[in-house]
Amino acid sequence: MSNPSLSGAGAAQAAPARPAQRSFKRRSKRLKAALPYLLVAPAVIYLLMITLYPGIYAIIQSFHEVRFGPWRAVGFANYQKLFVDYQFWGALWNTFLIGSISLVLQCVIALALAFHAYRDPWVKGWRILFLVPMLFMPSAVAFIYKLIFLDARIFSDILIRIGLIDGNLAIQSSTWMSRALLILADVWQWTPFLFIIFVAALQGQDEEVEEAARLDGASWSAIFFNISLPMMKPVIAVALILRAIDITTMFTNVFIVTKGGPAFGTETISHFIYRTGFKFFNFGYASAASVIMLIITIVIAQLVVKRAFVSARS
Amino acid sequence: MAEKRKKSRSENLFLRYLILGAWALFCVAPVLWFLSIGLRPRTEIITPTPVYFPSFSLDAWHMIWEDWPMAKYLRNSVGAIFGSVIIDLVLAIPAAYSLSRFEYRGREDIGFYILSTRMMAPAIVAVPIFFLFRTLGLLDTIWALMLIYAAINLSFVTWIIRSYMLDIPKELEDAAKTDGAGELRILWEIIVPAILPGIITASVIAMIFAINEFLFTLLIASTPDAYTMSVALANFTGGSDGIIYNAIALVAFIAFLPVFVVVVAIQKHLSRGLTMGAVKG
Incomplete structure (x- = not known):
């Protein structure tokens, strides 16, 4: 780093620096200071275009009534309407409810599976098997679940054959069963995401510590809860955050399987914004909902995500 | 002592394969069943009672490429x-x-x-x-x-x-x-x-x-x-x-x-x- 002749081998050979050369050197010094910014700039500009620009656009649009004609300024009317819109609050609540139940289930199942798999000689085989659901397109998964539970009623049929129920389950008319269906589809598809990460973390732990505890007579489960789990905390945090981000944006399954019903009981916030904007063409209102989501996202990002990623790296 | 440890170990193995096997089945069964959907005629998909042993058909294959x-x-x-x-x-x-x-x-x-x-x-x-x-x-x-x-x-x-x-x-x-x-x-x-x-x-x-x-x-x-x-x-x-x-x-x-x-x-x-x-x- 101490050698300033970064501009190339040619500059290093020219020993007595002439004025022209010196100005070239100064410029190259300035260039050198700017280089890291120049390297990162294209990516940042690109991302600003899809986050900052839409953010500002959404904020401006949220103060207007926008349907098909010209925009009409309406002040805070969209927000006022939003704050008393039970469908909006319902969508926020559903997103939170479905998301948190799903996330907890995925985390517990993935930990249990990882605990049993990471010392297994066939861990690679298990990993490939468990990965399968994750590699299907979400729209395909949505249709799998729609068919099994709603259209072809395989699930009901199996329960009837076992003798647990008498008639077909009316899943579509039950809010809780519809929610459970969305949760089940998400758990099925995305538990492997956490499983893969947890197995890697368990395999990466210090074997000597494990072995020492083992020789002291500690059981595998004691080792897991007292040594492995605390060690995995930062990893679990990062993995859960990444999952949580995707769960809160849940759209495909809602759009295909439940359409938000019955009675908006499974409508998530993404589906609410989609429906308001692109089905009722009430873009100003949809933008107001987007802005509120954006604020929530930024707050959570600053509070939780930054800390989790910093601690996972150190 | 040694025998006890050995026994608990083999029980653990049974539990381990039960859990992992059950999850593997849960992962793969819907997928295999969906594959069977892709290879059956349309008439055997949505029926009053599900068809578990469908007849084989490449209707869908022709449909997606031709229609x-x-x-x-x-x-x-x-x-x-x-x-x-x-x-x-x-x-x-x-x-x-x-x-x-x-x-x-x-x-x-x-x-x-x-x-x-x-x-x-x-x-x-x-x-x-x-x-x-x-x-x-x-x-x-x-x-x-x-x-x-x-x-x-x-x-x-x-x-x-x-x-x-x-x-x-x-x-x-x-x-x-x-x-x-x-x-x-x-x-x-x-x-x-x-x-x-x-x-x-x-x-x-x-x-x-x-x-x-x-x-x-x-x-x-x-x-x-x-x-x-x-x-x-x-x-x-x-x-x-x-x-x-x-x-x-x-x-x-x-x-x-x-x-x-x-x-x-x-x-x-x-x-x-x-x-x-x-x-x-």
Whole structure:
């Protein structure tokens, strides 16, 4: 780093620096200071275009009534309407409810599976098997679940054959069963995401510590809860955050399987914004909902995500 | 004592295989059943009582290639996905190099900003992006899809590559510097070859997310000119025919197979990629 002749081998050979050369050197010094910014700039500009620009656009649009004609300024009317819109609050609540139940289930199942798999000689085989659901397109998964539970009623049929129920389950008319269906589809598809990460973390732990505890007579489960789990905390945090981000944006399954019903009981916030904007063409209102989501996202990002990623790296 | 330990160990093994086996069955059974849907005639899909032993039929296979522009959907998907991965790599490699190899003011904030774009829900930016592409005249083109997939994936492609770059010993670079090599040449000739596994991992994961993308594609594509596999699926519904499940199932498997092969090939790097480099597998 101490050698300033970064501009190339040619500059290093020219020993007595002439004025022209010196100005070239100064410029190259300035260039050198700017280089890291120049390297990162294209990516940042690109991302600003899809986050900052839409953010500002959404904020401006949220103060207007926008349907098909010209925009009409309406002040805070969209927000006022939003704050008393039970469908909006319902969508926020559903997103939170479905998301948190799903996330907890995925985390517990993935930990249990990882605990049993990471010392297994066939861990690679298990990993490939468990990965399968994750590699299907979400729209395909949505249709799998729609068919099994709603259209072809395989699930009901199996329960009837076992003798647990008498008639077909009316899943579509039950809010809780519809929610459970969305949760089940998400758990099925995305538990492997956490499983893969947890197995890697368990395999990466210090074997000597494990072995020492083992020789002291500690059981595998004691080792897991007292040594492995605390060690995995930062990893679990990062993995859960990444999952949580995707769960809160849940759209495909809602759009295909439940359409938000019955009675908006499974409508998530993404589906609410989609429906308001692109089905009722009430873009100003949809933008107001987007802005509120954006604020929530930024707050959570600053509070939780930054800390989790910093601690996972150190 | 020794015997007791041995016994509890074999019980553990039984429990272990019971749990892992049950989950494996839960993972695979719906998939196999869906495959059977793809290979049966339409009349045996939605019936008063489910048909568990269907007759074999390639109806759906002929249908997706002959009645639908499936080849076009496939081409759209492949074009949009590869285009987006190339855009990502061109932007992410220099950015990751800057974030991992230089000390400068604002570096941490820039890095976190890039990471935080991953948290943007598609629905938040959907309305403005829709108007943006309409103004640019890009609605219903694969160019718009390419740009949007690249944007969605750029954050973690950058972070994955950055994580791999951090692992390269500084000495390697210093040796090249004393030889008089410039920064960009070091990046291209030393760092990029050394982190090739990271670049491949990032590309594969970007590819998966791009194939999966649904909401933006749904908004941007309105005719088969820009339909991808993911949204084409939703297109097999509606009309008097109802949902054409056997065609959907086959399309799902057509999209699944290449992804599965590639992911098995990069298994070792997967955990690291999925956590944007926070976990080293």
